[in-house]
Amino acid sequence: MYGCQSHMLGHKVKVFITGCSHRGEGLGRLPSGQIIFIPYALPGEEVECQVTEVKRDYARGRLEKIVAPSPHRIEPACPVFYTCGGCHLQHAAYPLQLEIKRRQVEEALLRLGKLQGYTLKPVLGMDWPWRYRNKVHLHVGKINETLRLGLYQERSHELVDTRDCLLLPEDMVKIWQILEEEGIPHIQEKGLYGALLRKSFSTGEIMVGLVGYQDLCPEGRLFQNLLNYGASSIVQILPGNGLKVLAGQKYLWEEIGPCRFRLSPTSFFQVNPRQAAKIYEIVLDYASLTGKETVIDIYSGTGTIALFLAPRASKVYGLEVSEEALADARANAQENKAKNVSFLWGPAERSLPRLLEKGTKAEVIVLDPPRQGCHPRVLETVARSRPRRLIYVSCYPATLARDLQYLSCQGYWIKEVQPVDMFPQTHHIECVALLLPKDNRKSK
Numbered sequence: 170m171y172g173c174q175s176h177m178l179g180h181k182v183k184v185f186i187t188g189c190s191h192r193g194e195g196l197g198r199l200p201s202g203q204i205i206f207i208p209y210a211l212p213g214e215e216v217e218c219q220v221t222e223v224k225r226d227y228a229r230g231r232l233e234k235i236v237a238p239s240p241h242r243i244e245p246a247c248p249v250f251y252t253c254g255g256c257h258l259q260h261a262a263y264p265l266q267l268e269i270k271r272r273q274v275e276e277a278l279l280r281l282g283k284l285q286g287y288t289l290k291p292v293l294g295m296d297w298p299w300r301y302r303n304k305v306h307l308h309v310g311k312i313n314e315t316l317r318l319g320l321y322q323e324r325s326h327e328l329v330d331t332r333d334c335l336l337l338p339e340d341m342v343k344i345w346q347i348l349e350e351e352g353i354p355h356i357q358e359k360g361l362y363g364a365l366l367r368k369s370f371s372t373g374e375i376m377v378g379l380v381g382y383q384d385l386c387p388e389g390r391l392f393q394n395l396l397n398y399g400a401s402s403i404v405q406i407l408p409g410n411g412l413k414v415l416a417g418q419k420y421l422w423e424e425i426g427p428c429r430f431r432l433s434p435t436s437f438f439q440v441n442p443r444q445a446a447k448i449y450e451i452v453l454d455y456a457s458l459t460g461k462e463t464v465i466d467i468y469s470g471t472g473t474i475a476l477f478l479a480p481r482a483s484k485v486y487g488l489e490v491s492e493e494a495l496a497d498a499r500a501n502a503q504e505n506k507a508k509n510v511s512f513l514w515g516p517a518e519r520s521l522p523r524l525l526e527k528g529t530k531a532e533v534i535v536l537d538p539p540r541q542g543c544h545p546r547v548l549e550t551v552a553r554s555r556p557r558r559l560i561y562v563s564c565y566p567a568t569l570a571r572d573l574q575y576l577s578c579q580g581y582w583i584k585e586v587q588p589v590d591m592f593p594q595t596h597h598i599e600c601v602a603l604l605l606p607k608d609n610r611k612s613k
């Protein structure tokens with residue numbers, strides 16, 4: 170449509186930024202009309218960039234100069250923001266980040282799902298959008314020939330030259346620093362090649378998972394210092410998911426709302442527990458339970474949503490494929506004295522049809538799939554079973570749009586979408602959507 174623009178490669182051009190891509194890059198047009206993505210440019214800005222890549226449908230540029238800055242541009246708080254790649258939006262004031270994410274959801278639903286006519290609520294942000302993560306993977310690598318333990322740059326196996334991350338609580342950063350200072354001999358002698366830190370925000374406990382093949386002995390300065398500086402437990406994670414407790418407990422406990430959840434070192438748990446609490450409250454509100462309903466929580470993980478809904482439902486089923494998450498979910502049901510919840514193992518595309526064939530009828534179904542969205546058989550089976558309320562929790566607007574479009578063709582209308590900022594400073598966004606049967610539309 171725009172002809173071959175490869176002659177633009179290497180050229181400097183002025184571009185007016187009209188929006189943002191789903192990866193948080195500024196989006197504008199070359200003089201030919203072709204779309205160009207420019208990382209770190211903001212909507213409303215005029216910038217000068219060098220064209221670094223030209224494809225048939227789009228080009229990419231490197232920001233060289235901001236000719237007219239956005240009034241919402243700010244100095245990034247993190248000194249390694251431009252090299253790390255873990256955050257994408259620190260240069261935008263937080264209200265602009267929320268607006269960028271709202272538009273991202275709106276565009277995905279319109280462009281990929283052809284969906285309109287629903288209520289899109291403003292993004293629910295955080296009062297203080299920093300140091301919110303409860304989990305981090307640290308990797309062994311070299312910076313300037315020195316062995317280090319740290320974070321990978323985005324989509325690379327190169328380490329970022331930093332000993333802090335503004336998304337991690339300070340006590341987790343302290344543990345990371347001790348691990349780096351004292352752990353290097355273990356890396357060299359014992360083949361340690363990474364660490365996983367996990368924190369419970371309600372108890373303040375931190376679990377240190379050391380990843381390595383050879384036996385690590387829980388003695389010496391490293392272990393003492395980790396325990397002195399706040400690690401509540403140390404486990405060794407053996408490749409293949411084997412686990413050995415070296416000090417303290419094998420699990421952490423996290424409280425969200427009235428529920429307590431057991432966290433295994435490696436099973437899925439939302440990384441921002443403060444915002445997760447908001448998501449679960451929204452799901453509870455959308456479910457509009459009276460105590461008589463049967464609920465199916467598909468992709469139930471450690472059972473968080475199922476257990477949040479259980480006190481207001483007659484019966485709740487959770488469907489989950491990870492055995493570790495399932496074991497946590499069952500322990501969580503016991504811990505929360507939820508006798509009306511059953512967790513079933515298996516891929517949902519098989520366990521859901523099986524459950525419904527046995528005559529189970531659910532008035533409310535919750536879907537919380539991984540990034541790739543729901544399996545087609547799950548969507549078909551859900552639509553055929555005609556729940557009165559369908560709640561879709563999504564961490565990826567593109568697959569949300571695809572799946573909502575399918576459900577909308579199967580007789581559901583999207584009443585409302587509530588985006589929640591689970592990942593401030595990054596381009597990621599979580600959404601909760603409420604769908605109702607179209608035949609009930611007039612009465613709602």
Ligand SMILES: C[S@@+](CC[C@H](N)C(=O)[O-])C[C@H]1O[C@@H](n2cnc3c(N)ncnc32)[C@H](O)[C@@H]1O
Pocket residue numbers: 437438439467468469470471472473474488489490491494515516517518537538539540544
């Ligand atoms: C986004 S997490 C949601 C977890 C949970 N609802 C929560 O809020 O913590 C998605 C979950 O789906 C599970 N999963 C992935 N594929 C699955 C499948 N085919 N069938 C059932 N569960 C699956 C993963 O193991 C993971 O626990």
